[in-house]
Amino acid sequence: MKRFPAGQPTNERCPRAASPENSRESESTAKYIGKMAVGALAGASAILAAGNMYTAYRAYTPSPEPDLSKNVLAALEVHDIAMDGATITCREMPSDRDNGLTQSGGVYTYKIPGVWQHPTTVVHMNTRHCQEALAGLDAIDSAQPLEPSQVDALVTVFHEREHTRGVIDEATAECTALQKFGGWLESKDNSSMQTLAEPMRSTHNERLSAEYMSLECRPGGALDITGKSDEPTSTAFLPRG
Numbered sequence: 001m002k003r004f005p006a007g008q009p010t011n012e013r014c015p016r017a018a019s020p021e022n023s024r025e026s027e028s029t030a031k032y033i034g035k036m037a038v039g040a041l042a043g044a045s046a047i048l049a050a051g052n053m054y055t056a057y058r059a060y061t062p063s064p065e066p067d068l069s070k071n072v073l074a075a076l077e078v079h080d081i082a083m084d085g086a087t088i089t090c091r092e093m094p095s096d097r098d099n100g101l102t103q104s105g106g107v108y109t110y111k112i113p114g115v116w117q118h119p120t121t122v123v124h125m126n127t128r129h130c131q132e133a134l135a136g137l138d139a140i141d142s143a144q145p146l147e148p149s150q151v152d153a154l155v156t157v158f159h160e161r162e163h164t165r166g167v168i169d170e171a172t173a174e175c176t177a178l179q180k181f182g183g184w185l186e187s188k189d190n191s192s193m194q195t196l197a198e199p200m201r202s203t204h205n206e207r208l209s210a211e212y213m214s215l216e217c218r219p220g221g222a223l224d225i226t227g228k229s230d231e232p233t234s235t236a237f238l239p240r241g
């Protein structure tokens with residue numbers, strides 16, 4: 001069981017989709033409590049009794065889909081997207097009632113002020129994104145172009161995977177994910193590569209909230225990992241500044 005370390009740690013999540021500030025706290029708390037409740041009910045009971053946190057937990061009803069999770073993980077492996085021992089859990093995730101967006105994925109981390117802890121190796125993905133990722137991998141197999149929703153789901157996988165490897169900064173995780181997704185897609189010789197590049201570049205900064213963006217995420221920028229990664233990379237999807 002993980003207890004809150006001393007010093008009021010904060011759970012952080014990775015909502016890889018634009019998400020306003022006002023929904024963050026309750027969702028973060030809910031997910032952290034949810035995790036604790038699974039791990040150790042006894043320890044969590046006192047915390048669950050604490051008013052707003054309990055409400056938040058009740059509002060969030062995790063229902064993992066083990067078969068879907070297993071299928072996604074297996075399909076990723078078949079398609080050369082190495083998870084390095086990290087796992088995927090597909091489940092419904094909170095919607096954002098204000099703008100209609102739904103959280104796409106996340107990993108759990110917690111922090112003592114000033115000291116980040118390593119993220120866990122469990123990637124949580126929205127059920128819909130799991131299904132879209134699978135559909136995208138199927139499209140690759142049948143040499144069909146990828147739909148934007150499939151791209152988004154797959155980039156989410158690449159993004160969350162960076163967190164499981166210890167990348168905390170959202171803009172770094174996102175920029176690395178875009179380049180590794182691009183390199184991976186290029187290696188599959190998929191016809192989407194050319195048609196996707198321009199729309200992805202031009203809409204990237206509109207789809208994500210500020211913490212996911214960096215002016216250094218461009219070809220030649222500080223977040224360009226060309227020549228620095230063991231995996232195939234491409235700058236085709238990077239914003240052009």
Ligand SMILES: [Zn+2]
Pocket residue numbers: 013014015016159160163170173
């Ligand atoms: Zn993230």
